[in-house]
Amino acid sequence: MAVDYKDIIRDLRNKIYKPVYFLAGKEPYYIDHITDFIEENVLDESEKAFNQTVLYGLDVSVTQVIEICRRFPMMANHQVVVVREAQKLKKIEELLFYVENPLNSTILVIAYKYELPDKRKSLYKALSKRGWYFESDKVPEYQIPGWIDRYLTDRGIMTGVDASKLLSEFLGNDLGKIANELDKLIISLPKENPRITTDLVERSIGISKDYSPNELWRAIVYRNPLKAARVVNYYASHSKREIIILIIPVLFSNFSRLLIYHSLKDKSDGNVVAMLKTYPGYVRDYRAAAALYNVGACMNIISLIRSYDLRAKGFGDAGSDAGDLLRELVFKIMH
Numbered sequence: 001m002a003v004d005y006k007d008i009i010r011d012l013r014n015k016i017y018k019p020v021y022f023l024a025g026k027e028p029y030y031i032d033h034i035t036d037f038i039e040e041n042v043l044d045e046s047e048k049a050f051n052q053t054v055l056y057g058l059d060v061s062v063t064q065v066i067e068i069c070r071r072f073p074m075m076a077n078h079q080v081v082v083v084r085e086a087q088k089l090k091k092i093e094e095l096l097f098y099v100e101n102p103l104n105s106t107i108l109v110i111a112y113k114y115e116l117p118d119k120r121k122s123l124y125k126a127l128s129k130r131g132w133y134f135e136s137d138k139v140p141e142y143q144i145p146g147w148i149d150r151y152l153t154d155r156g157i158m159t160g161v162d163a164s165k166l167l168s169e170f171l172g173n174d175l176g177k178i179a180n181e182l183d184k185l186i187i188s189l190p191k192e193n194p195r196i197t198t199d200l201v202e203r204s205i206g207i208s209k210d211y212s213p214n215e216l217w218r219a220i221v222y223r224n225p226l227k228a229a230r231v232v233n234y235y236a237s238h239s240k241r242e243i244i245i246l247i248i249p250v251l252f253s254n255f256s257r258l259l260i261y262h263s264l265k266d267k268s269d270g271n272v273v274a275m276l277k278t279y280p281g282y283v284r285d286y287r288a289a290a291a292l293y294n295v296g297a298c299m300n301i302i303s304l305i306r307s308y309d310l311r312a313k314g315f316g317d318a319g320s321d322a323g324d325l326l327r328e329l330v331f332k333i334m335h
Helices: 005-013 028-041 045-051 062-069 092-099 122-130 141-153 161-171 175-187 198-205 213-221 225-238 241-263 269-276 280-292 295-312 322-334
Strands: 020-025 052-056 079-084 106-113 133-135
Touching: 005 028, 020 028, 020 122, 028 079, 028 106, 028 133, 028 175, 045 052, 045 079, 052 062, 062 079, 062 092, 062 106, 092 106, 092 122, 122 133, 141 161, 141 175, 161 175, 161 198, 161 213, 161 241, 175 198, 213 225, 213 241, 213 280, 213 322, 225 241, 225 322, 241 269, 241 280, 241 295, 241 322, 269 280, 295 322
Parallel strands: 020 106, 020 133, 052 079, 079 106
Antiparallel strands: none
């Protein structure tokens, strides 16, 4: 039985601890949040020096992890053992020997990011049966505006639907990136009646509802080079490399979805929304795109986008202007 993020945090705040937390999944945000919360809050500062150990999967063996977990805490009720990058831990299945008979004074945290354990194996079954397994799934992009609303509401901040949607279109579904941008916005808000609007988003982050990454995608899909040029020039004029870096993954995501669209036998609206995890209103855009870009073209464009993503980040092309790179990329996609 997998457990819920809110249940884990609630129990931790109430000092109800489990001997093992196996945190897995493709969304690192919740895994990092739980791990950080345990590191920061379970032990007092005076207890951490002797009772808190942080390990990395690439640098340790399962045997070493178990040996550390079998130690008793020194002048404290618990010891905390955190294994970060646990997906790189070799022979992780051997943790089963410890999971079946853990030390109650040890809190073992396994941060198994970006991947899932083999659910056919005994380790997963033992963890799930005891309620020690947490799975952090990627939030579909069409659910991100709601996630943004909840994130802000939990912090006493009001927002509009348009602002949430604009942020989601620009930032995709990387929760860590979204939370970071939201935290920056929150700092700039007044204490009385704090509210995030589209105007604030445009002023603070440099993005516009009229020039969103999805508007660039639609310009490409509907063969509108003038509109594509206006969007590209808008971002290029900001001279912010980090903005360009955020746009390119949106194009990658859309062309990756287009590749999935081509593979669907059932191309009804409902099935396309379910399989592509997109907004119902975007289905017609994918139909239009499919008429222009076949499977081979999609694969070539995805490879091209990967290349320009690396160049925009400075790999092998540190001197190029980010705006010029975006112009080149869009030109090659449309021609």
